[in-house]
Amino acid sequence: MKIQIWSDVMCPFCYIGKRRFEQALQQFEHKDEVEIEWKSFQLNPNMVTDPTININQYLADIKGITLDHAKQMNDQVTEMAAEVGLTYDFDKAIVANSFDAHRFAHLAKQNGLGDEAEEALFKSYFTEGKNIADHDVLADLGESIGLDKAEVYHTLAGNKYAINVQQDIAQAQQLGIRGVPFFVMDNKYGVSGAQAVPTFVQTLEKAYNEWALNKPVKLDVIEGDSCEVGGDC
Template sequence: MKIQIWSDVMCPFCYIGKRRFEQALHHFEHKDEVEVEWKSFQLNPNLVTDPTININQYLADIKGITIDHAKQLNDHVTQMAAEAGLTYDFNKAIVANSFDAHRFAHLAKQHGLGAEAEEVLFKAYFTEGKNIADHETLAELGESIGLDKDEVAHTLKGNKYAINVNQDIAQAQQLGVRGVPFFVMDMKYAVSGAQPVDAFTQTLEKAYSEWAAGKPAKLDIVEGDSCEVGGNC
C-alpha cells in the first residue's frame, strides 16, 4: 500500500506530523507492506531567503500579528514538538525559500534516501538553525546521509528536479490540498495536519483493510493542525 506525504521543510507541523506518523507506522502490523513516498509542497514559493530576519518577525508579518503574539505561537508549537520527541529552536531558525531543498530531496529519493533527506532537512531547519537554501549546506546534509557531496553540488547548480518539485505541487493542487502536512493513503484516505498518533493508526488500518480487499478509491480527509499556503500556520 502506497502512502504519499506532501510537506514543506519550513512547516513546523510537518515535522511533528512526520514523527507521529512514524510512531503509528512503527506499531502497524502490516508496515512491511507499506511504501512511503515524500512529495514536495511550498507554503511560500515567493519567499526570498534572508538570514537576517527573525522567525518571530516573519510569522508576525505573514499573519498580521504582534511579534509577542508570534513568539507565543512558536512557543506553543515548540512544546508540541517536545511532546513528539523533537527539539525546536526558533531563535536559531533561518527563514529560507525551500525550493532547492525540495530538489535536493528528489535527488535523494532517486538514491533510495528520500526519508533520510526529509529528516535531515527538518532537523537542520528547526533544530540546528541551518540555511536550507544554501547549496553548501545541502551538499553537507547530503553527504551525511550517504549521497555524493559533489553530485549534490552539481545538481543544485542547475535546474535538475525542478520539474519534479513543480509536478508534486501541481498534483497537490489537483487533490485540493490547502495545507501541509498531507498524508494520502492508497489515494483513498487522507490525514491533513499533525494528527494524534491514534488518528494515523486508525486511518492506516482502515486504508489497509480496504486496499487488501481491493475496494475502489475515494479520497476521504481527516483534518488537523497544518500550515496553509502563504506560510500561515
C-alpha cells in the first residue's frame, strides 16, 4: 500500500508528524506492506536565504509580532517536538529557501534513500542549525546517507529534478492541499497535520483493509515441466 507524504523542510510540524507517523507504523501489523513516498511542498517559495537572520526574527517580521512573542510560539513547538524525542533549536535555525533541498531529496529518492534524506534535512535544519540551501551542506548530507558527493554537487549545479519538485507542488494544489504535513494513503484517505498516533493507526488500518481487498493474489507456484508463450518447452 502506497503512502505519499507532502512536506517542507522548514515546517516544524512536518518533522513532528514524521515521528508520530513512524510510531503509528510500528504499531501497524502490516507495516512491511507499506511503501512511503515523500513529496515536495514549499510553504514560502519566494523566501530569500539569509544566514544573518534566524527563524525567530523571520517569524516576528512576517507575522508583525514582537521577537519575544515569536520565541514563545517556537518554544511551544519545541515542547511538542520534545514529546516525540526531537530536539529543536530555533535560535540556531537559518532562514533558507528549501527548493534545492527538495531537489536533493528527489535525487536521494531516485537512489532509494528518500526517507534518509528527509530525516537528515529535518535534523540539519531544526537541531543543528545548518543552512539547507547551501550546496556544501547538502553534499555533506548526501555523503552521510550514502549518496555520491560529486553527484550531489553535479545535480545542484544545474536544474535537475526542478521539474519533479514543481510537479509535486502542482499535484498538491490539484488535491487541495494547503498545508503540510499531508499524508495520502492509497490515494483514498488524507491526513492533514501532525496528528496523534492513534489517528494515524486508525487511518492506516482503514486504508489497508480496503487496499487488501483489491490487491492481486500472489500464487505459491510449484514448478514443473511446461511450455511457455512463444513455444519454449
